[in-house]
Amino acid sequence: MGFREEVKARSKQPVELCFQCQKCAAGCLIAEHADLYPNQVLRLIQLGEQDRVFNSSMIWMCSGCETCGARCPNGIKISEIMDALKEMAIERGIIKEKKIHLFNDIFLNTVKSHGRIHEAMMMANYKMKSGDLLSDMDLGWKMFLKGKLPIFCRGVRAKDEVKQIFDKCNAG
Ligand code: SF4
Numbered sequence: 001m002g003f004r005e006e007v008k009a010r011s012k013q014p015v016e017l018c019f020q021c022q023k024c025a026a027g028c029l030i031a032e033h034a035d036l037y038p039n040q041v042l043r044l045i046q047l048g049e050q051d052r053v054f055n056s057s058m059i060w061m062c063s064g065c066e067t068c069g070a071r072c073p074n075g076i077k078i079s080e081i082m083d084a085l086k087e088m089a090i091e092r093g094i095i096k097e098k099k100i101h102l103f104n105d106i107f108l109n110t111v112k113s114h115g116r117i118h119e120a121m122m123m124a125n126y127k128m129k130s131g132d133l134l135s136d137m138d139l140g141w142k143m144f145l146k147g148k149l150p151i152f153c154r155g156v157r158a159k160d161e162v163k164q165i166f167d168k169c170n171a172g
């Protein structure tokens, strides 16, 4: 299966319908900070330029906000495509934005373990594993003083159900 067909199959999105109107890029909040606009990712997929796609920061920086999908006249959900591209890149060992990948992993593992996010634990874990110990310390301290970073993690009643969701996802 070629690159374009694999992206289509995994994302279940009609990538061939993109006609470069750029409505997605005009609404994308992170486009100005990334190395590709969302419409450019679509065009590169259509052209089969997998190396340029996998080596782009955009597929990692996409927040999955779905603004682009809501604006697309052809109903293409680009966030689904970005998720598929991240999965494919991980499988190929091409992880351009390692810290974003690490953050995603820690976020999901925290939810899996506790049934919810515990921000302080998650950030401590991220800082230890990334080695990025000092950035955002002033912001973290301000949040702690305002009670936004509780030290103890309150449990959730449906913790087992959350774990079952992860098990189902891992089973495919
Ligand atoms: S889902 Fe991703 S590409 Fe689409 S608007 Fe949001 S950040 Fe941009």
Ligand code: SF4
Residues within 6 Å of the ligand: 017, 018, 019, 020, 021, 022, 023, 024, 025, 038, 039, 042, 068, 071, 072, 073, 074, 075, 076, 078
């Ligand atoms: S809004 Fe849809 S059709 Fe227009 S450029 Fe973006 S993905 Fe392509």
